[in-house]
Amino acid sequence: MTPKTFIGFAAVTAAIIVAAGFSIAERYTTDVFVLTDQPMFEDLTAKVNDITEFSVQDNEKTVVIRRKGDDWVLPERSDFPASNETVRKFLVKLAELRVRERKTADPKLHARLQVEDLKGKKDLSKRLVVKDKDGKLLVDTLIGRQNFDIAGTVDAGRYVRKMGDPQSWLTAGTFDMPDAINKWVKPEFMNVNAKRIETVTVRQPDGTELTVERIDTKGTKFRARDMPAGRKLEYQIDVDNMSDGVDRIELEDVRKPGKIKFPDGKTIKTTLRTYDGLIVEVELFATEGDEEFWARFKARVAESAKDRQKIEAEAAKINATVTQWDYQIPAFKYRYMTRKMEDVLDQPKKADK
Numbered sequence: 250m251t252p253k254t255f256i257g258f259a260a261v262t263a264a265i266i267v268a269a270g271f272s273i274a275e276r277y278t279t280d281v282f283v284l285t286d287q288p289m290f291e292d293l294t295a296k297v298n299d300i301t302e303f304s305v306q307d308n309e310k311t312v313v314i315r316r317k318g319d320d321w322v323l324p325e326r327s328d329f330p331a332s333n334e335t336v337r338k339f340l341v342k343l344a345e346l347r348v349r350e351r352k353t354a355d356p357k358l359h360a361r362l363q364v365e366d367l368k369g370k371k372d373l374s375k376r377l378v379v380k381d382k383d384g385k386l387l388v389d390t391l392i393g394r395q396n397f398d399i400a401g402t403v404d405a406g407r408y409v410r411k412m413g414d415p416q417s418w419l420t421a422g423t424f425d426m427p428d429a430i431n432k433w434v435k436p437e438f439m440n441v442n443a444k445r446i447e448t449v450t451v452r453q454p455d456g457t458e459l460t461v462e463r464i465d466t467k468g469t470k471f472r473a474r475d476m477p478a479g480r481k482l483e484y485q486i487d488v489d490n491m492s493d494g495v496d497r498i499e500l501e502d503v504r505k506p507g508k509i510k511f512p513d514g515k516t517i518k519t520t521l522r523t524y525d526g527l528i529v530e531v532e533l534f535a536t537e538g539d540e541e542f543w544a545r546f547k548a549r550v551a552e553s554a555k556d557r558q559k560i561e562a563e564a565a566k567i568n569a570t571v572t573q574w575d576y577q578i579p580a581f582k583y584r585y586m587t588r589k590m591e592d593v594l595d596q597p598k599k600a601d602k
Contacts, residue, residue: 301381308370326505329434349421355415366391441527450520473590503576543575544575546576
């Protein structure tokens, strides 16, 4: 290496070191707080037991959770019970948030941290409002995205900005921000094991039906009755998974009966029968554009049930829950319980011209 080349190489190396130094200095300026016991929301720990209501708002909806006696409920869902454990953990983790680092106070940059004011459908922040028993506002803040860079996946940071204050912060603490109904409740509302299902019958609004029955031959669980001559199943799994409709089914949303209208011309009626005599009847429909899938359920006992007392007790237990509510269900469960004959058959080959 010639002296001239060495000097040039040294200059480049020095420039890189200086640039790196400025980068480190910029990241670890006096704006960075050494983690102490400084909470993001002062005195909230002492007031956690006084909280009686909080709400989470995103760009589409607001979920309200309210204390009712010793429990928590969703008042806008006819006091459907929330998970006390989920609420407790949420409020404790909120109180435990600690200030980590001062971030931007420029409103133009808030969207990068997802702490922008909620004004439109493109805004990704979530507004959290917490009140005490007297209606006093304890927290009114925008909760932004997580940051894994400084704290790792176990104790990830999260951006926060108090309403009305342009200053944003990076906080430390494991804090999840549930934003859907099913994340605040115990979502599973019924479980009839798919292995018990003997037949499934789907009746479409136009009167056409598809019935599948268990045969349990090697590689096949079900077959479709009354298949058209010359046609066969396109995919065996399409009839096999019809038995999974009420196996560990979970809600996405919920309403009291009568709040959701089940249209006559769109409502599908499905009956699932178990080999030991339990019958689950379901009415289902999809909203415009298949955006939501709603269902209502009822259980009863088949005349042929052998251990009638046992099945009656099971049906009564199911009905005690499901007849009190109409449920928005996942799309895949809806599809399992609404298949048409044409949905499961292969497409007929076109005749050669």
